[in-house]
Amino acid sequence: MEFRLIDRIRERTAQLREDVRLGIGDDAALLTVPLGQELAVAIDTLVGGVHFPHDTAPADIGWKALAVNLSDLAAMGAAPAWALLALTLPQVDPARVDGLAEGFAQLAREYGVALVGGDTTRGPFCLSVAVHGFVPPGQALTRAGACVGDAVFVTGTLGDAAGGLRLALGERPFDPADEAHRMLRARLDRPIPRVRAGLALRGFANACIDVSDGLLADLGHLCAASGVGVEIDADALPLSPASCTVFGEGPARELALAGGDDYELCFTVPPARIAAMQAALDGQGCRVTRIGRVVEGQGVSLAGGGPAPQRRGWDHFPG
Ligand code: ADP
Numbered sequence: 001m002e003f004r005l006i007d008r009i010r011e012r013t014a015q016l017r018e019d020v021r022l023g024i025g026d027d028a029a030l031l032t033v034p035l036g037q038e039l040a041v042a043i044d045t046l047v048g049g050v051h052f053p054h055d056t057a058p059a060d061i062g063w064k065a066l067a068v069n070l071s072d073l074a075a076m077g078a079a080p081a082w083a084l085l086a087l088t089l090p091q092v093d094p095a096r097v098d099g100l101a102e103g104f105a106q107l108a109r110e111y112g113v114a115l116v117g118g119d120t121t122r123g124p125f126c127l128s129v130a131v132h133g134f135v136p137p138g139q140a141l142t143r144a145g146a147c148v149g150d151a152v153f154v155t156g157t158l159g160d161a162a163g164g165l166r167l168a169l170g171e172r173p174f175d176p177a178d179e180a181h182r183m184l185r186a187r188l189d190r191p192i193p194r195v196r197a198g199l200a201l202r203g204f205a206n207a208c209i210d211v212s213d214g215l216l217a218d219l220g221h222l223c224a225a226s227g228v229g230v231e232i233d234a235d236a237l238p239l240s241p242a243s244c245t246v247f248g249e250g251p252a253r254e255l256a257l258a259g260g261d262d263y264e265l266c267f268t269v270p271p272a273r274i275a276a277m278q279a280a281l282d283g284q285g286c287r288v289t290r291i292g293r294v295v296e297g298q299g300v301s302l303a304g305g306g307p308a309p310q311r312r313g314w315d316h317f318p319g
């Protein structure tokens with residue numbers, strides 16, 4: 001039965017890449033690593049009820065499991081190539097497997113990512129995806145490297161996925177006829193990894209991280225890795241009209257600071273490279289907003305000394 005499930009996944013995710021010498025079906029995949037490139041690898045696990053609401057459609061779960069991983073590669077400035085999928089299911093459920101595989105494949109096709117193997121086991125519903133990508137030596141964007149005086153930027157808008165989660169959890173009744181509600185829920189269920197923006201930032205950004213746990217929490221990691229502080233202009237945070245309409249501007253700003261799951265890129269750029277960086281990202285059709293500056297010290301503070309919000313992002317092991 002396990003093998004029939006694997007076949008269903010393989011049929012739905014077929015993606016040709018010349019560097020895949022042997023994909024799904026043997027004991028291991030055989031892959032040709034391009035000469036002179038560094039391999040960037042990442043893995044992320046999604047657990048039902050923790051990383052997505054239990055009523056999430058299988059196709060959305062499959063999409064998101066790959067999206068959160070491609071976001072990690074994007075944050076490194078790496079070009080994605082291969083993925084592995086470890087799937088744990090409570091029972092044989094072909095319809096669920098088909099949905100997962102189709103959502104996964106939709107996103108994989110967009111970025112030319114080949115699913116080259118995985119594992120299928122019985123147990124509480126959970127998916128792990130591992131991804132591999134390439135980056136020229138020395139050009140990866142890491143969390144370290146932010147310099148005092150750099151400007152801090154973020155792609156897209158922040159807080160939408162956290163707004164979508166509030167709707168999904170019924171803290172605010174979800175109205176499927178309301179376009180703003182649908183947009184926020186889509187930001188939660190189908191995040192779009194900023195792969196092209198990450199590639200375009202090579203050579204411009206001093207440090208970069210993707211916003212998965214919340215801006216304050218993730219910028220805190222960047223600060224710690226770089227040995228600097230960051231001052232945020234809360235008024236400058238890019239909010240979507242949908243979030244402001246549904247929650248009001250003040251709460252939308254709180255969601256943007258502390259809410260997770262946006263998968264935007266947050267990065268620092270020295271003043272001399274800002275204009276060229278902006279031109280490069282405009283070329284990708286990617287909006288960027290300047291939200292603060294790198295300062296001496298440590299940790300994230302709000303310009304004007306505004307009160308720091310209480311929730312500082314998601315932590316699986318609080319305390
Ligand atoms: P083994 O027992 O040798 O690890 P498996 O029976 O687990 O082999 O897997 C058989 C083949 O199917 C392998 O190539 C493996 O990578 C692939 N595979 C298993 N599960 C998945 C999955 N969920 N997604 C993609 N490939 C899978």
Ligand code: MG
Nearest residue numbers: 027118119120
């Ligand atoms: Mg196996």
